[in-house]
Amino acid sequence: MPKSVIIVGGSIAGLLHGVYLKRHGTDVTILEQDPHAIRSSHNAGICFGPSVQEFLRLYDDTGSQSCQPGVVIRLAYRQNLYWRETGIVRHLTSWGVLYRILRANFDGLPSEAVAAPPAARPGDGVCKYLSGKKVMSVHKTLDGVVVGFLGECGEEGSSAADLVIGADGLHSSIRTLVNAPMVKEYSGYVSWRGTVYESDVSPETARYFQDRAVLSFLKRTYIVCYIIPLDTGSFSPGTRLINWVWYCNLPDIPENNLTELLTDSNGHTHTNTVPSGLVRSEVWQAHLAHMLPLIPGPFAELFAKTDRPFVTMVNDALCSKATFLDGRVLLVGDALATFRPHFALATEQAARHCLGLGKVWRGEMALQQWEKEAVDHATEVWLRSRVMGVGLLRGWVEFLLLAWKYVVFLFARFKTGVWPRY
Known part of the structure; x- marks a missing residue:
């Protein structure tokens, strides 16, 4: 050591x-x-798996609850809110x-x-x-x-x-x-993020997201939602936040000038993220006006009730x-x-x-x-992660090209036992 x-x-x-x-x-x-x-x-949600669980088991002495397991991952497809469910557990x-x-x-x-x-x-x-x-x-x-x-x-x-x-x-x-x-690369799309108090939405919407990570697949955009605790550590139902992430192609939204999107309410242009509370109201409202008619009910309610979203360029x-x-x-x-x-x-x-x-x-x-x-x-x-993002957001041509690159990568690994370098 x-x-x-x-x-x-x-x-x-x-x-x-x-x-x-x-x-x-x-x-x-x-x-x-x-x-x-x-x-x-910024009330951001995160997921973790077995490595974090093992770490906390060995080295966390607080005795505090660190997460809540989502019983299933629910998949929605366009207006079908109950399209599929998986048995995958996410913490x-x-x-x-x-x-x-x-x-x-x-x-x-x-x-x-x-x-x-x-x-x-x-x-x-x-x-x-x-x-x-x-x-x-x-x-x-x-x-x-x-x-x-x-x-x-x-x-x-x-x-x-x-x-x-x-x-x-x-x-x-x-x-x-x-x-x-x-x-290092900018993906060509952004993530809008925000939270809404569980108690501020209708009972039907609260039940829809309860104990689940929910993914909603739409045309060239998709949404991830799940319930998270406040920073105070409260996991009690009714006190929590519904956290959402909405991935959008930049060319598909009105504010398609990246500099314009990243300029906050004080006139400062950020390099990557406009924090919560600094997104210009007219930018967020223009985005909602353009996209909200396409969004199914529970998700539309979350967006309509979010008054402090933030937006981030998706980079890798x-x-x-x-x-x-x-x-x-x-x-x-x-x-x-x-x-x-x-x-x-x-x-x-x-x-x-x-x-x-x-x-x-x-x-x-x-x-x-x-x-x-x-x-x-x-x-x-x-x-x-690039293959998934391109497949859901960027169209078939770009997806097939990147998927082919991934297959070649895996084949090279299988044949030689050595991971190719990029």
Whole structure:
């Protein structure tokens, strides 16, 4: 195990790795660019699977409920609200609840979700979560790595450790600083997102979404809805939020100028996301006027009752390498590979990276083997998420071309035993 680690990025991926390292006696410093002591969740929903479940079973000492399992996934097709149902179970929660549980375990942050953070375990490392730190440099020394950063007021600082983990997402500064080989692309479509209180919709709509993740497939657009807790950690029926994500082709909506769409109510143009509360009302209302007549009842009610949506460009990124500076710098989570979110695997990937690195630090796996498995898995999911997104949103020609590329990729893997690189 490394004795000291700097993690760049204080979101879910960074906290998963931070808690793991802390539990194994490593001193950990997280450098987070966001200046707020507690990051805003925007009431975003997330799904996770077995890797996150296993992580929480081993390392979460809060005793807090982290998720609610969706009994089934319901599929709607155009106006047929009960087209199909699957037996797939998804563990559904809010970003804010999982973030607060991990912060309580990492640095003892109290919150409404975890009012009494757990005491440290015997042998835990010393942990610090430093907000408002923008990383500017990283370089290897004879016995470790030094990270240079700027504080909120522009003051310069630096910190040294045995290892640096880049967990700073799609727009990773660490990935840029180490010149990681990567491909990064805007998909051509956006996701609108929002939430509505369960108690604010009709009883019929509330029942339709209860205990289910629901996908509604329409012409060149689709919607995902599921119920999530508030950031306070309340899972009680009637107190929760119905979270929705609506994927739309940019050319199919009136505000088809990307700059226009990303310009907020204050006139500021964002690079990727216009946050909740800053989307211009006329943009949202124009979108609804154009699309709402096509939307079946329960979904239309959600959109009509959402007054603070936010909109995000759907991007993806893939690195073909995860280790740098002779293994002193690692990329994990979305910093290594950002998937188009159709399979909701970002959180699961981060936990998978963390548990895999545990095998490296226990001597059960070489770092090079971890890197290969992480990049191989990322490449496969990256391609698969592209195929799904294009198939649902972009039309047959683009779908068939990408599906063929995916088949060739799988055939090459089957024939040679080696994952092709992109």
